[in-house]
Amino acid sequence: MVRIWRRLLAWGLMALLLLSFFPGIAVAGDTPAVSLEEAIRAVKDNFNIPKEYNIFTSSYNSYDNRQTWSLHWNAPGEPGGSFNADVDAKTGEILNMNTWKPEKRPEPGLRLPVISAAEARRVAVELLNRLAASYVPELQPLPDDNQLIPLNNYGPVSYTFRWQRVVNGIPFPGNGVTITVRGDDGQVTNYNLNWTKVDFPAATGAISPEKAREVFASAGMLELQYYLQPPVRPLAAGEKRPVLLVYRLSHPSRGLIDALSGKPLDLGNGGWFDKGGAGGMGDASLEMARKAAALQGGTQSKPLSPEEMKEIEKTAKLISREEAIAAVKKWVDIPAGLTLRSANLYADWQDPEIRSWNLTWSSDKPQTGKVNFMSARVNAGNGELLGFDLPSTPSGNDRSGKLDRKAAQRLVEDFLQKVQPQRFKEVRLDENSRPGWEPVIMEDGKNPAVQYFYYRRLVNGIPFPGNGINVTVDAVAGRITSYNLNWGNFDFPAATKILDGQQAVETFLKNRPLTLSYTRIYSPGGPGQGELRLVYQPLGDTSSATSDMIDARTGQFLDWEGKPIAQQPRPYRFNDIAGNFAEKEINLLGQAGLFGEYGDAFRPDENITVVSMLRAMLMARNGVWGYKDMKDEEILKRARDEKWLQEDLQAGATVSRELLAKFLIRFLNLERAARVEGIYKVPYSDAGSLAPGSLGYVALTWGLGILKGNGSTFEPNHTVTRAEAAAALVRALQVKQ
Structure with a gap:
């Protein structure tokens, strides 16, 4: 009996040891068909793993x-390096691979x-034909001619290629293959196979594209909104962020139409779908806060600037800390046992003209089940x-709320009518x-412990999602635990001369046509692979960026900054x-996105202007x-800040060969050397016509192979063409300092 017990104990310990090494193996039926050795060999047979990656x-x-x-x-120690791969333990297929190796400090x-x-x-x-041969018949290459090639020395240029899965002639943007290849040595740095192995619903019985357009239009998929451009820099005094009128894809279905029922797809509470190549622009927000700096006076009084005096005058009109605390107590009971810890006066991130008190309280002796912290603005x-x-x-999120959705909403709106009657x-x-993670009613019919409410601001009857009021209710205790007002003072454009709803739909779908496609719908607690559905969805050109928002006047697609994507x-x-x-x-500069003033025309024989040359150098x-x-003025300012532009020139002025030499030597940070006198000679017969102080610049551009003039002459006053400027810029970029 003891021997049997010892044997059972030994087997139990072995099982625990296996589980510690392979936590995913739960039962014997889950044992992988492909062994670890086979998985390793599959990867090593298809990829070269550096020998130094020996961990x-x-x-x-x-x-x-x-x-x-x-x-x-992984490589031991510094500088490191890694190679990673995932192999299907049932089929032995390589699912993805990525590798990284440290780059030596780049040479200029x-x-x-x-x-x-x-x-x-x-x-x-x-590689695709070798690793995914069985999938190739269902793969369609996506355009790859829209990749910018950066002109820097921070790392090698890489090319990325994508293939999208097509089933029964219908695209499945969520499935496909992506491969990235280095441009310096042709090595593959990334391989990813995303493939769903399920039965696809047949396309029979699907509504027509025309019917899908009717549903899209009648469902109100696009909503007229005011859109607040997010801050990308601190605002100047008196400056306001612009507000745009846009049509935005904001329907709960996110534009998906069930191709079989002909109705907008119900994603369910907290549901989402695999966009794949559909693109889309999410809401972007960036909070910027600035704290007031403390003024320290010296023994000798110095005069204050007008800006400083203006700030002092503004601050003198503000309420005190005690008045701010009283304003909080007017509407909220500060829990007993909390002590005021901080009171900061700061400028509002949306509007620097607005000052706010930020107050925090906390407990000296925190206790479980009690409120130990509070903040207010x-x-x-x-x-x-x-x-x-x-x-x-504090009563716990696992308890059922005593307030249902309607009762919690009444509590919120009674509060808002008191504290913000006009707004x-x-x-x-x-x-x-x-x-999405908080349902209105729990699956067991109980009320959730917490209820969330968001009230969008309306301006001229038009939604302004950038502003509104958030309120959170503790449905267990029956009280409001969070209230936050986001309300700025902006200039709103009148809703005149805008596209009507039908025109907006036509404009939107012209560039993002409703396409019959497969997609996966996910929901909290649902199957990990999602539910496969046949839908119509507005898919954009996969070779270019797209968004869910168009300008209500021009119909142009806008990015998250509110700027035209085009x-x-x-x-x-x-x-x-x-x-x-x-x-x-x-061609090289064009691939990098430079010299695009005339679109896909370069105009090589046209004279280069000062601003065009400096813009290209900055890019x-x-x-x-x-x-x-x-703007041209800002380009000139940036160039002056870089010390590239030291002459008094207008943006549209032409560039002489002598001036170009100065621009490019300054660009290479060699001006100090160019100014050294008495050491330079140039093989030009017209060297005497150079302006005083220019010899060093011209000599360096000749010696570095950037500018060679016309052989025996330099012709310093020669007006440089766009082609000549492009060639000289590339040569300057190739200089090894």
């Missing part, structure tokens, strides 16, 4: 009816790709209560803005440079984002 670990995962081996190779100069996009695609296609100008927060339901008339409850940086393939001496250099140094639409 190896693995894990086994079982989830959503899928078993995988996760394999990890342009890092040109050695491998062309066409060569990289051949590498990717070969008060408008320091008029004593208005802007918000307060108490800990959520309550200017808001409307938005049931679609509840947190104006975002993109690569250019110039159609007028064939045979030009600088064709190669111009080459810092990247294209933010400079494409920057």
Whole structure:
């Protein structure tokens, strides 16, 4: 008997040991068909893993009816490096791979790709046919000609290629293959196979595209809204963020129409879907807060600036800390045992002209089950209560609330009518803005312990989601635990000369047509792989960015900053440079998004202007984002800040060869060397015509191979063409300092 007991104990300990190594293995039936050794060999047979990555670990995962081996190779010590792969433990298929190796400190100069996009695609296609041959018949390549190639030396250029799954002739954006190839050595750095193995609903019985358009229009998928551009920089005194009139895809279905029933898809509470290549722009918000700086006086009084005097005058009119506390107590009972810990006066992040008191209380001796913390915000100008927060339901979230949704709403609205009587008339409850994880009614019929409410601001009868009131109710204790007012003072454009609803739908669907497709619908607590549905959804051009929002006047798609997507940086393939001496250099700069003033026309023989040259230099140094639409005056200012522009020139002035030499030597941070006198010679017969102080710049551009003039002459006053400027800029970027 003792021997049997010892044997059972030994088997039990072995089972626990196996579970510690393979936590996903729960039962014998879950044992992987593919062994760890087979998984390792599959990866090593298809990829070259650097020998120095000699620290190896693995894990086994079982989830959503899928078993995988996760394999990890790492390099010891610094600078490190890693290679990771996941292998299907049932089929032996490689599901994904990614690798990273440290880059040596980059040398100055342009890092040109050695491998062309066409060569990289051949590498990717070969790998696709080797690893996913059985899936290739259902894969469709997506356009890859919209990739910007950055002109920097921070890392190698990489090319990314994507294939989308098509089933029964219907796209499934959530499934496909992605492969990334390095442009310097042609090595694959990322491979990802996303494939759902389920039965697909047949497309028979699906409504027509025309019927889907009718449903889209009649359901009110697009809502006319005011859109507040998020702050990307601190606002100047008196400056306000602009508000735009937009049509926005804000329907609870997120634009999905059930292709079989012909009705907008009900995603359910907290549901979401796999967008895949559909794109879309989510709401963006960025909180910026500035604390007031303490003034320290010295022994000798110094005069105050007008700005400082203005700030002092504003602050003198604000309510005191004690008055702010009294404003809180007027509407909220501060729990017993809490002590005021901080009181900060700060400028509102939306409108610096508004000052607010931020107050916090806490307990000296926190106790379980009691309120130990509280915070509140008060408008320091008029004593208005802007918000307060108490800990959520000390009684526990697992208890059923005594207030149902309607009772909690009555509690909230009674409070708002007292504390914000006028603004309550200017808001409307938005049931679609509840947190997805908090249902209105629990599955067992009980009320949730916490209820959330969001009231959107209405301006001229038009929703303004950027402003509103959030309130949280502890439904167990029957009290409000959180109230926050977000309400700015903005200039709202009149809703005149805008597209009507039908025009907005037509404009939206012209660029994002309703496409019959498969998608996966997820819900909290639902199957991990989601429910596969046949839907119509507005899919955009996969080769370019898209969004859920259009300008209500122009119909242009807008990004999260409210700027037209069509104006975002993109690569250019110039159609007028064939045979030009600088064709190669111009093509390179076009792929990086430079010199796009005329779209896909470069105009190589046109004279380059000062602002066009400086804009290209800024883009080459810092990247294209933010400079494409920057005003000419700001470009000149940035160039002066960089010390590239030291002459008094207008934006539209032409650039002489002598001036270009100065621009590019300053660009390379070699001006100090260029100013050294008495050491330079140039092989130009017209060197005597150079302006005083220019010899060093011209000599350096000649020695570095950036500018060679016309052979025996430099012709300093020669007006530089756009082609000549592009060639010189690329040569400057290739200089190794």
